[in-house]
Amino acid sequence: MRLTRRGAAVLVAAIVLFGIGQWAGYPLFLATAGAAAGAVIAAVAVTARRPRVAVVRDLYPDRVERGRPAVARLRVRNPGARRQPGFTAGDAVGAGFQSVAVRPLAPGAEAVYHYELPTGGRGRHQVGPLTLDRADALKLGRRRLSTGDTATLWVHPRIYPVNAIAGGHARHHHEGQATEASPRGSLDVREVREYVVGDEVRHLHWKATARTGRLMVRDYADPYQPRFTALLDDRPESLAPPAFEEAVDLAASLAVAAAKADHRCRLVTCGGTDIATRGGTTVVRGLLDELCLLDRADGPGLPLVPAPLLTGGGGTLVVISGRLSEVDHAGLAAVRSRYPEQIVLALGTTKGNFAVPGAKVLSAVDAADAAHRWNAVIAG
Structure with a gap:
């Protein structure tokens, strides 16, 4: 727990007012100092107890195009037997921070919240760890707790509908030598060669076999694709x-x-x-x-x-x-x-x-x- 800037200023003002009231004998200053000190004490009492909740965060989707919406779903459950006061939950996303106000939870109650994640910058962004933040009504004191694991939000480049280019290498090379980069398996004949053990029998070239007197097979290779x-x-x-x-x-x-x-x-x-x-x-x-x-x-x-x-x-x-x-x-x-x-x-x-x-x-x-x-x- 710590005092906010406002809380520290109120505490200093209370001390100053109390000193002036004691020195000058002004009851109004003493009363104001007492009220200010009471507000600070109340803020400390309210924020002294840290939030005791079970929190699960999911990203939908975890991969998104730049500029497209992505949200985090926060499921908050109170596992205790006491009522859980409200607090603020938020995630650090890149250089920014996204938060949501969590309402008070009864014992065993659960609530689900959603908040948008920034997707304007392409990259791999870490989301979390989750920060639970409780403050008093006057924002004089604050209790901050980091919990849970981190998630990764992938912001992909924006994709525009474009035609796939159709150019490329020639699709047929039935005769002559082929390169080693030519993958095999299609119905384009690369060459006709002598049969070796292990070749597919269904690829036998009977006309070449009859002409040469040796078993000849078709050697197939995929044409270069676009x-x-x-x-x-x-x-x-x-x-x-x-x-x-x-x-x-x-x-x-x-x-x-x-x-x-x-x-x-x-x-x-x-x-x-x-x-x-x-x-x-x-x-x-x-x-x-x-x-x-x-x-x-x-x-x-x-x-x-x-x-x-x-x-x-x-x-x-x-x-x-x-x-x-x-x-x-x-x-x-x-x-x-x-x-x-x-x-x-x-x-x-x-x-x-x-x-x-x-x-x-x-x-x-x-x-x-x-x-x-x-x-x-x-x-x-």
Whole structure:
């Protein structure tokens, strides 16, 4: 238990008034000092007993898009045999604090409360520990108690509806040598080769067997699926903090659309982040969790094209940036043989003042505008 600033001020005033009353012989000052001291004593008596309740907190949902509503449900129960006076319960959420007033509880009674959680900032936010706060009617004294465990609120980037990009490698390679990256199992024939023990008998190629006099089988491999690489420019000099959040939203929207379409996608940043997925709705949650923790690069002077893109390749390269220099243009030109189709999404710009040689440029003021322009130009 401790006195609030108001309580401390009242106590000091009581002492001063008592001294003046004693020295000057003013009964009114003595009476006022006594009333003030009595109020402080009453506040101490009221707040001396700490809240004795069982509290359970749940988050609904525990993962939410930036700006979408999320609530905490607080279930408070009085397990004792005495009436529990009212108090305030609240959670620290990031740098803020959310609270709710809990009414008095009879013995064995239970009450449920809800309060909204702030979701304006992308990231992984700790909720709690829960703080129980009891104060007297005049707010002179306060008893504060931390209880319960903490929870995690994942604020994901905002997802806009965008078309999944349909470009990628050629889908058929029936003849000739295939790369080791070609996964197996589809109905595209990679080659016809001699049978070895363990091959599927149903894949026997009878015409080739008759022609060569040896058992020959079809070797199948999956064609390269549509894929793209998103390059998010996280350099401080390229995007201011608000614009960077818009860029993350846009990158997340493109990656989620590709994953849901069961396309391979890869998200790379100038600062070294490299997130790859083979597609499928099951990977979306993990992808967005990783994007929750994405931050801007630590220093200026980084090249636009990071090292992983110099050795990788295939499909379409989508660059999300707010400003590109001539050096950045040269970097994109250096990887054009690996990424023949390049699209630049220029955030915070107007159409006509942003040009990149050899690339298609879509200028937009924010992520929502960029998603609209993307859907108007890119076929799903």
